[in-house]
Amino acid sequence: MRGLSAIYTIWYRNVLKYFRMKSRIIGSLGMPFFFLVIIGFGLNSTIQVPGMEVDYVEFIAPGIIAMSILFSSMFSGVQLVIDKQIGFLKETLVAPVSRLHLMIGQALGGATTALMQGILVLIISLFIGVNLPSLSGILIALVFMFLIGLSFTSVGIAFASRMEDTHGFQLIVNFILFPVFFLSGALFPLDRIPDWLSFLTYIDPLTYGVEGIRYGLLGATQITPVLSFSALGGFLVAMLLLGSFLFNKIKI
Amino acid sequence: MELIKVDQLTKTFGDLVAVDHVSFSIEQGEIFGFLGPNGAGKTTTLSILSTLLKPTSGQAFVNGYDVENQQSQVRRSIGVVFQDPTLDEELTARENMDIHGRLYGMKHRKARIDELLKLVELENRKNQLVKQFSGGMKRRLEIARGLLHDPQILFLDEPTLGLDPQTRNHLWDYIRDLNQKKGVTIILTTHYMDEAEKLSDRVAIIDHGQIIALDTPMALKEQVGGSRIRIESKENQKILQRLQGIKWLNNLTNYNGFTDITLQNAEKKIAGVIREINDLPIDSVSLKIPSLEDVFLHYTGKTIREQEASAKDRIRQHRKASRR
Numbered sequence: 001m002r003g004l005s006a007i008y009t010i011w012y013r014n015v016l017k018y019f020r021m022k023s024r025i026i027g028s029l030g031m032p033f034f035f036l037v038i039i040g041f042g043l044n045s046t047i048q049v050p051g052m053e054v055d056y057v058e059f060i061a062p063g064i065i066a067m068s069i070l071f072s073s074m075f076s077g078v079q080l081v082i083d084k085q086i087g088f089l090k091e092t093l094v095a096p097v098s099r100l101h102l103m104i105g106q107a108l109g110g111a112t113t114a115l116m117q118g119i120l121v122l123i124i125s126l127f128i129g130v131n132l133p134s135l136s137g138i139l140i141a142l143v144f145m146f147l148i149g150l151s152f153t154s155v156g157i158a159f160a161s162r163m164e165d166t167h168g169f170q171l172i173v174n175f176i177l178f179p180v181f182f183l184s185g186a187l188f189p190l191d192r193i194p195d196w197l198s199f200l201t202y203i204d205p206l207t208y209g210v211e212g213i214r215y216g217l218l219g220a221t222q223i224t225p226v227l228s229f230s231a232l233g234g235f236l237v238a239m240l241l242l243g244s245f246l247f248n249k250i251k252i
Numbered sequence: 253m254e255l256i257k258v259d260q261l262t263k264t265f266g267d268l269v270a271v272d273h274v275s276f277s278i279e280q281g282e283i284f285g286f287l288g289p290n291g292a293g294k295t296t297t298l299s300i301l302s303t304l305l306k307p308t309s310g311q312a313f314v315n316g317y318d319v320e321n322q323q324s325q326v327r328r329s330i331g332v333v334f335q336d337p338t339l340d341e342e343l344t345a346r347e348n349m350d351i352h353g354r355l356y357g358m359k360h361r362k363a364r365i366d367e368l369l370k371l372v373e374l375e376n377r378k379n380q381l382v383k384q385f386s387g388g389m390k391r392r393l394e395i396a397r398g399l400l401h402d403p404q405i406l407f408l409d410e411p412t413l414g415l416d417p418q419t420r421n422h423l424w425d426y427i428r429d430l431n432q433k434k435g436v437t438i439i440l441t442t443h444y445m446d447e448a449e450k451l452s453d454r455v456a457i458i459d460h461g462q463i464i465a466l467d468t469p470m471a472l473k474e475q476v477g478g479s480r481i482r483i484e485s486k487e488n489q490k491i492l493q494r495l496q497g498i499k500w501l502n503n504l505t506n507y508n509g510f511t512d513i514t515l516q517n518a519e520k521k522i523a524g525v526i527r528e529i530n531d532l533p534i535d536s537v538s539l540k541i542p543s544l545e546d547v548f549l550h551y552t553g554k555t556i557r558e559q560e561a562s563a564k565d566r567i568r569q570h571r572k573a574s575r576r
């Protein structure tokens with residue numbers, strides 16, 4: 001019970017801070033919006049997605065939703081770096097709660113705010129061409145969106161545990177984000193690409209997230225949903241373990 | 253009852269021995285002060301007692317619990333106000349308090365939060381963001397937060413560092429009140445002499461990681477010689493004779509036209525002394541009351557300020573060296 005209340009408290013603080021920063025919510029919608037509108041519509045008439053009966057803008061919408069969750073969740077780790085700097089971390093570390101619970105609360109908090117970003121992009125994409133999916137389709141998409149959020153928040157926490165300054169954190173995260181995003185099959189179909197590229201997309205965990213969302217929203221996918229779910233679930237467990245391990249080693 | 257017991261506690265960072273075989277114990281209801289210059293090891297000691305750092309060797313018990321193996325029980329017994337700020341300034345005072353209460357599993361927080369914010373005179377600011385607070389207000393909020401879960405023991409690391417004299421006096425009153433009315437045992441660190449002296453029942457003087465003296469402020473000062481009245485007069489022989497006839501004065505010396513009387517509570521007795529020699533010519537009277545500064549000087553051969561200056565020199569030299 002105590003553990004749950006500690007997790008809830010840390011989660012609550014993160015969500016509270018998210019809603020207080022309206023400008024950041026709006027600001028971080030900018031990039032996904034332009035991706036959808038410019039790349040989506042810009043290439044809509046040029047590109048036909050082979051083997052799927054969808055427009056290009058519909059095809060990339062799940063990828064852009066995944067992107068907004070990826071960015072938002074990885075960057076949410078910066079809060080931990082800030083908490084080290086402002087000393088707030090010490091206040092939580094000296095409380096009678098375990099570090100594991102603090103870490104889980106932080107991860108769930110980051111995942112929740114990332115999920116909300118993703119939902120906003122999902123709503124935008126419904127306005128610009130994606131057909132309204134069935135309720136079960138939306139639920140499936142939401143599950144995958146949450147899994148992406150929670151795993152990459154854990155990655156962010158893992159890095160943040162080792163870092164002292166926010167600039168360094170942002171540099172490292174940027175360095176990782178772009179390959180993870182561009183290799184994920186968010187923007188291109190997985191067949192008909194060179195083998196070496198195909199190999200890289202299949203080891204990119206985000207690929208399984210994008211395909212899972214695609215299955216939920218479009219009903220079409222290139223990887224079976226069960227495989228996507230298992231791969232992403234496995235990655236999540238590994239990242240939660242890594243994040244907790246490194247969080248546990250933070251020295252004040 | 254002993255609330256804190258520390259035995260041969262040592263903490264090293266690489267080659268540096270920050271806390272060096274320190275032993276002491278603190279009774280329930282005490283205000284215990286650590287007085288020492290920058291880098292003496294005060295914060296490190298408190299960090300070990302509050303379970304944030306592991307000792308290199310030695311043992312420490314807080315409220316009967318081992319700080320290494322019974323962290324959760326130790327944490328529940330203590331409130332900590334750190335030297336550096338630890339508030340979330342993007343949240344309001346009430347939200348900072350509320351998060352603390354939740355972390356400590358408190359069910360009925362609201363009334364208690366209001367009560368404590370009232371105690372530190374912040375109740376009409378409770379919904380304001382902490383970043384809009386002054387330094388003194390933030391400090392008071394941190395103290396209120398540290399008390400929220402009703403700890404038996406409160407650690408205050410440099411509670412009044414950087415505050416103006418008025419706010420300091422205010423905080424001192426709170427701290428004394430907490431101790432006297434609520435019975436909270438308080439361990440504070442400071443490098444202000446007056447703070448250590450005014451607040452603490454007992455003071456441990458700490459330097460280079462070692463406790464070099466530990467006693468009540470009064471006893472410490474007596475160890476370096478009590479207070480002294482010095483009378484200057486051409487007729488100092490007569491003054492000496494007259495004073496020798498007084499029973500409650502027994503420590504008298506005479507030289508160079510000065511008569512020195514060493515005694516306790518000189519400031520209270522000086523009027524009585526003067527009354528006895530009123531009819532003799534007196535050129536000057538001076539009073540010297542020893543301070544903890546004198547105690548520090550006595551044990552280390554340096555004043556605390558010199559000690560801090562040399563610490564700064566060392567840092568400067570170190571910086572120069574590492575720039576090369």
Ligand SMILES: Nc1ncnc2c1ncn2[C@@H]1O[C@H](COP(=O)(O)OP(=O)(O)OP(=O)(O)O)[C@@H](O)[C@H]1O
Pocket residue numbers: 252265268270288289290291292293294295296297335443
């Ligand atoms: N995490 C750390 N790593 C390395 N050295 C440290 C660390 N923390 C403290 N020290 C060193 O240990 C010594 C004692 O530091 P500490 O902070 O306990 O001093 P202090 O008495 O609290 O000083 P101040 O009055 O400046 O707060 C210092 O020399 C400091 O540089």
Ligand SMILES: [Mg+2]
Pocket residue numbers: 294295296335409
């Ligand atoms: Mg200190």
